[in-house]
Amino acid sequence: MVKICCIGAGYVGGPTMAVIALKCPSIEVAVVDISQHRINAWNSDQLPIYEPGLDDVVKRCRGRNLFFSVDVEKHVSEADIVFVSVNTPTKTRGLGAGKAADLTYWESAARMIADVSKSNKIVVEKSTVPVKTAEAIEKILTHNSKGIKFQILSNPEFLAEGTAISDLFNPDRVLIGGRETPEGQEAIKALKDVYAHWVPEDRILTTNLWSAELSKLAANAFLAQRISSVNAMSALCEATGADVTEVSYAVGKDTRIGPKFLNASVGFGGSCFQKDILNLVYICECNGLPDVAEYWKQVIKINDYQKNRFVNRVVSSMFNTVSNKKIAILGFAFKKDTGDTRETPAIDVCKGLLGDKALLSIYDPQVTIDQIQRDLTMNKFDWDHPLHLQPMSPTTVKQVSVVWDAYEAAKDAHGLCILTEWDEFKTLDYKRIYESMQKPAFVFDGRNVVNADQLREIGFIVYSIGKPLDAWLKDMPAVA
Numbered sequence: 001m002v003k004i005c006c007i008g009a010g011y012v013g014g015p016t017m018a019v020i021a022l023k024c025p026s027i028e029v030a031v032v033d034i035s036q037h038r039i040n041a042w043n044s045d046q047l048p049i050y051e052p053g054l055d056d057v058v059k060r061c062r063g064r065n066l067f068f069s070v071d072v073e074k075h076v077s078e079a080d081i082v083f084v085s086v087n088t089p090t091k092t093r094g095l096g097a098g099k100a101a102d103l104t105y106w107e108s109a110a111r112m113i114a115d116v117s118k119s120n121k122i123v124v125e126k127s128t129v130p131v132k133t134a135e136a137i138e139k140i141l142t143h144n145s146k147g148i149k150f151q152i153l154s155n156p157e158f159l160a161e162g163t164a165i166s167d168l169f170n171p172d173r174v175l176i177g178g179r180e181t182p183e184g185q186e187a188i189k190a191l192k193d194v195y196a197h198w199v200p201e202d203r204i205l206t207t208n209l210w211s212a213e214l215s216k217l218a219a220n221a222f223l224a225q226r227i228s229s230v231n232a233m234s235a236l237c238e239a240t241g242a243d244v245t246e247v248s249y250a251v252g253k254d255t256r257i258g259p260k261f262l263n264a265s266v267g268f269g270g271s272c273f274q275k276d277i278l279n280l281v282y283i284c285e286c287n288g289l290p291d292v293a294e295y296w297k298q299v300i301k302i303n304d305y306q307k308n309r310f311v312n313r314v315v316s317s318m319f320n321t322v323s324n325k326k327i328a329i330l331g332f333a334f335k336k337d338t339g340d341t342r343e344t345p346a347i348d349v350c351k352g353l354l355g356d357k358a359l360l361s362i363y364d365p366q367v368t369i370d371q372i373q374r375d376l377t378m379n380k381f382d383w384d385h386p387l388h389l390q391p392m393s394p395t396t397v398k399q400v401s402v403v404w405d406a407y408e409a410a411k412d413a414h415g416l417c418i419l420t421e422w423d424e425f426k427t428l429d430y431k432r433i434y435e436s437m438q439k440p441a442f443v444f445d446g447r448n449v450v451n452a453d454q455l456r457e458i459g460f461i462v463y464s465i466g467k468p469l470d471a472w473l474k475d476m477p478a479v480a
């Protein structure tokens with residue numbers, strides 16, 4: 001029986017390994033982590049992450065050929081293939097701070113693999129890492145190997161949170177990069193054989209190590225760039241009276257462009273896009289390519305601009321002040337169908353409104369009060385360094401309440417901001433909400449999920465990203 005061990009039981013390690021275990025009953029899969037808390041949750045009925053379909057997959061194989069454990073060394077030493085899926089946050093200090101990837105977790109995992117291994121192993125980079133990380137890892141492993149042979153592969157993960165299980169069941173492609181030596185090719189084949197249990201062969205791509213590493217950063221940069229492009233257009237639409245939904249539909253009909261990932265919004269979030277672009281920018285700078293670095297930096301700048309523009313729109317519409325006004329925040333996760341709040345635009349929007357002394361009442365169906373409080377207290381990038389967490393400041397505590405119902409959030413509010421596209425926000429009883437709010441009652445739809453015309457008929461003043469503005473909003477221009 002082939003044995004797989006995955007170091008890191010997070011958003012990637014957990015679902016990916018659960019699907020491998022489900023699709024490959026002849027392989028034993030152990031997912032290990034240094035966090036006892038996380039492993040306990042994986043072994044309970046309350047999994048540590050919310051992902052549609054995940055519960056079912058885990059229930060079907062946990063205890064059969066899928067195991068979650070904190071006994072990292074034992075499972076690594078027994079494995080034939082070791083995936084490394086630890087976090088690779090942005091560095092907060094020292095050389096490259098604010099841009100470069102912090103490979104501390106990766107390096108310590110590599111040193112531990114070298115230390116405990118008693119048989120040859122294939123080590124697979126699952127985390128998103130800078131180009132040439134495999135070379136560094138190879139050096140750590142070979143210089144500490146005590147005669148054991150390691151082959152390094154790059155197998156970046158392309159799943160999207162919220163659709164992770166269907167993405168893993170039916171991936172657009174699986175990418176495997178390895179050395180061009182006979183041993184490297186043999187290792188590629190061994191990993192290919194795992195995926196071949198359910199992925200058609202023509203979707204398993206093999207490349208050299210550096211192409212695989214760079215492809216992941218490039219894919220995330222391209223995806224984020226599409227969002228920033230449509231968001232930049234949304235600002236122009238508002239200025240000219242064009243409708244961004246009509247523009248992106250017309251643009252997306254071009255088969256060279258395609259219709260996906262062209263929705264205007266309050267901005268992109270999630271743990272990867274910003275981190276991976278910053279990492280790409282740093283790599284460009286280190287390779288003497290400042291113009292290329294500058295190009296990709298703009299994608300993040302437009303994202304920040306879009307979040308600021310949204311806050312300014314809220315404040316300017318409400319007579320240029322939200323001080324002591326209750327504002328309902330519907331949705332805090334960075335997208336629907338996940339409880340993940342890492343880099344969610346809701347953090348910046350809430351912080352912007354709190355800066356203007358608003359009183360926030362927040363509702364999200366999957367995010368806990370503790371998480372929201374932590375997110376609104378943390379400094380930039382601290383989210384991926386969980387040890388740096390600070391308690392929420394007393395002023396913020398007074399300004400923020402977290403409730404478990406959209407109606408409760410909206411009661412007595414002056415404005416309502418929709419920041420996550422949860423399906424349930426489309427079908428709320430907006431008449432009831434309108435009646436319970438202060439007047440004039442505003443809706444700021446950061447995801448374009450509501451029917452603005454119907455809401456206007458009820459009496460709301462509605463702002464939808466990139467859509468023609470109400471007369472009220474035209475009279476209250478927002479400066480980004």
Ligand code: NAD
Nearest residue numbers: 008009010011012033034035085086087088105127128157
């Ligand atoms: P995560 O923070 O959810 O999980 C990482 C886990 O690794 C944590 O539970 C942490 O405790 C554990 N860990 C850290 N060091 C360890 C060590 N030495 N030994 C054992 N466990 C250790 O992160 P994630 O979202 O799963 O992302 C992991 C990697 O995958 C990152 O590089 C990320 O960029 C990449 N990625 C993420 C996504 C996504 O949607 N989240 C998608 C594709 C790729």
